[in-house]
Structure formats: C-alpha cells, structure tokens
Amino acid sequence: MIDQVGQETFERLRLEMRRGVIVLAVLAQLRREHYGYSLRKALGERGVNIDEGTLYPLVRRLEQQGLLKSEWREEDKRKKRFYLMTASGREVYDRLCEEWRQLNSGIRALLEQR
Amino acid sequence: MRLVENYLTQASQLLPKNLREDIVAELRASLEEQVLDHAAADNRLPNVADEKAVLTDFGHPMKIAGSYLPQQYLIGPLLFPAYLYALKIILIVVLAINLVMVLAVSGVVSDWNISFLGLFWHLLDTAITVVVIVTLVFVAIEYSGEKLNWYENWQPDAVDHGPSTPVNRQDLLINIITEGVGLLWWNDVLTFSNWLEFADTSVAMSEAWVPIYWPLNAVLGSFFLLHVYLAMRGNWRGKTLALECFLDIAFLGLAVTLLTGGSLVELGSTASADLQASIHRAATIVVGVFIAVTCWDLYKYSRLAWRLRREWNDD
Numbered sequence: 294m295i296d297q298v299g300q301e302t303f304e305r306l307r308l309e310m311r312r313g314v315i316v317l318a319v320l321a322q323l324r325r326e327h328y329g330y331s332l333r334k335a336l337g338e339r340g341v342n343i344d345e346g347t348l349y350p351l352v353r354r355l356e357q358q359g360l361l362k363s364e365w366r367e368e369d370k371r372k373k374r375f376y377l378m379t380a381s382g383r384e385v386y387d388r389l390c391e392e393w394r395q396l397n398s399g400i401r402a403l404l405e406q407r
Numbered sequence: 408m409r410l411v412e413n414y415l416t417q418a419s420q421l422l423p424k425n426l427r428e429d430i431v432a433e434l435r436a437s438l439e440e441q442v443l444d445h446a447a448a449d450n451r452l453p454n455v456a457d458e459k460a461v462l463t464d465f466g467h468p469m470k471i472a473g474s475y476l477p478q479q480y481l482i483g484p485l486l487f488p489a490y491l492y493a494l495k496i497i498l499i500v501v502l503a504i505n506l507v508m509v510l511a512v513s514g515v516v517s518d519w520n521i522s523f524l525g526l527f528w529h530l531l532d533t534a535i536t537v538v539v540i541v542t543l544v545f546v547a548i549e550y551s552g553e554k555l556n557w558y559e560n561w562q563p564d565a566v567d568h569g570p571s572t573p574v575n576r577q578d579l580l581i582n583i584i585t586e587g588v589g590l591l592w593w594n595d596v597l598t599f600s601n602w603l604e605f606a607d608t609s610v611a612m613s614e615a616w617v618p619i620y621w622p623l624n625a626v627l628g629s630f631f632l633l634h635v636y637l638a639m640r641g642n643w644r645g646k647t648l649a650l651e652c653f654l655d656i657a658f659l660g661l662a663v664t665l666l667t668g669g670s671l672v673e674l675g676s677t678a679s680a681d682l683q684a685s686i687h688r689a690a691t692i693v694v695g696v697f698i699a700v701t702c703w704d705l706y707k708y709s710r711l712a713w714r715l716r717r718e719w720n721d722d
Contacts, residue, residue, distance in 0.1 A: 330437040345465055346474040349433065353475070365432075371440065374433050 328373040410458040421472035507628035510594040571642035615668035648712035
C-alpha cells in the first residue's frame, strides 16, 4: 500500500511525465478547429484531462510560437476564440510525432525487458 | 452570472494589461459555457451552485492569472546554488574581517567603547547589507545572461585544485575560539584584570608588548580568517597550508621578540622580590607554551604540505 509520501511523489512524477506530452496531445486535437472549452472536452473524452490553468495558457504560448492561429467568432450566440494548427505547427507536430514514436518504442522495450 | 463576473474581475487585476481583455473574454466564454453544461446535466436552468462548482474546478483566481504569466524569479534555479554558496562565503569572510577591524580600531581609539551588544548590532547591520548587495549582484547576473557564459565556458581544469586533505574540525574550532577570545582580549573588549591581582599588588603588561600590538593583531586576525575559511571549505590545500606555516613563523617571530624585549609584566611597588620573580617566570612559561604549541603546529602542517606536494608531483 502506498503511503502519503509515496502518493505525493507518485502524483508529482505523474504530472511531470504528462507535462511533456500535453503539447503533443493539444497539437493533435488542433489539426481541426476548437475553442478552449471544446478542446478541453475533446481531450478529456480521450482520457487526457487537462485543467484550464494549464490548457489555456498553453494554447496561447503555442500561438505566440506560431504553431497555432486563432480568431474570435460567434457560435451559439457567444463569442469564442477558435484555434487551429498552422503550416509550421503541422511541421513541428509531425516531427514531434516521430520523436514520440521513437521514444515510445524505446520505453516499451525498456519496460518489457526482464 | 455574478460569481463568474466577480471571479473574472479578481483574476483580471493580476493579468498583464495588454492581454487582460483578451484573456478575460476567453475565460468568460469558457466559464459561462461550463456553467450552462453543469446545469444542463441536471436538466435545469443554471444557478449559483453551478457557478460555484465550475469555479471550484477552475481554482483560485490568482492561480489562473499566474498560469498566464511567464515564470518569474529574481534568481533562477540554475544560479541559485551559486548564489547561496557565494552568500555564505562572502557573509562569513566580511563578518570575520569586520570583527577583526572593529576590535583593532576599538583598541586604538580610546574614546570608542564598544560593547558586546553594540558589536552584535554592528555585525547584524553589516550582514543585512551584505545579503542585499550579493542578492542584487546575482539578480543582475541572472538578467544579464552572464550565467550562461559561466556554464558554457566551463572547463574541467576549473576543478583541478591539486590534492587536498580534510581539516580536523575540532582543532579548527578550538583555534577559532582561542583566536577570537585572544583578539577580544588583546583589543580590550574582554578584560581579565580581576584575575591578575595577587596579594594587593596590581599586575599589568609591560612596555615590551607595545611594539607588537599591530603585528599581533595582524597575525591573530589572519589566523582567525584563515581558520574560518578552512572551516567552511573543509579541506587543506597547498596554498592554505603555506599560509598557515607562514603565520606560524610570524607568530614565533613575535613571541621571540617579546621574550627578548625584557620584562613581560609590571607589578606594583608593594610586590616582594619573590613574587615578582614568580610572576615573571609564569609569564615567560605561558609565552613558552605558546611557542611550543606553535612549533608543533608548524611541524605538523609543514609535513602535511610536503605530503600534498609529493602527491601533486606523483599525479
């Protein structure tokens, strides 16, 4: 049974591990257009739950880096900011995917090693 | 949605001005939709409870606002260990030098009577000044980008200080205390006059001590600073051993000068000849003991220096 300290350590490590791949998950979803809340819901439906305090600033940073573009539009009588991946975002995304596959296969091999 | 609006007002105050309107608008759209979703799950119109539930999930307004700001710090994690190390070293060295200087000056300037409390406040004042200055310097380094040059230009030669050997901390502590008390006494901050009264006869140091006032301050002060530094470093190296031996020789020189300079103490006129002879002998023996201890130290440290030199050559 994991004690309190072990649980806290696990939570911290889990967050660190997830932090690295959240960008990839967000970019993957933004191959098609989303606004903040719909993006969060879409990620959540696929088991990637990200709180607003992390997600919204992240998409803004990605936009500043030129990987996403955004526009304000009205939908269901509400103004919403829609995000979509740019061409250079697509390039970076493809390269990150390749990195992820390599890392994933390496980690898988390590985990299955006896 | 009153709670949502209040929440956004509070968060907006912490956001950068140029982004405030945009971020608040985006948060508002998201919060309002979530409140509606929360109510719709129970098939009813939204109320305050829905707002509370959504805002609880969002977290403290300061936390949300903070997540939009770049990570800010005065001294970052890359530089912080160097800052702490430098602060420790500079603080101890400056305080030790300050202590020695204050004691030396208080011994010379007759109308400057320094008390223990006065000394404490003076050192506290100095320590705060040092902390502020060192912190400002490191903040400047942090924001100048100079730290990157430090790390990028680093070469393994930088850690090649030659062989070293650990210090004996017990010995050092005894030395530091002895030298500290010695400095306090030599500069009249500590007085032991009550202990030096025999049979109604006053005992005072003779004129023979006057010429060595400043040299002894310099040697004792240097010993004190060196031993404080060694206590922090934890290792003897070639240069510190050489300095220790040099100071031992200087101390021996002063002691010999003192012994050849005539009577060490002056007694009142009422003292008998026997008492005078006994006191003179006792004073000479005390100085002799110091000479013997210093000779032993000189022998011990020169052997250690020799050993390190051989290790250096063997490398």
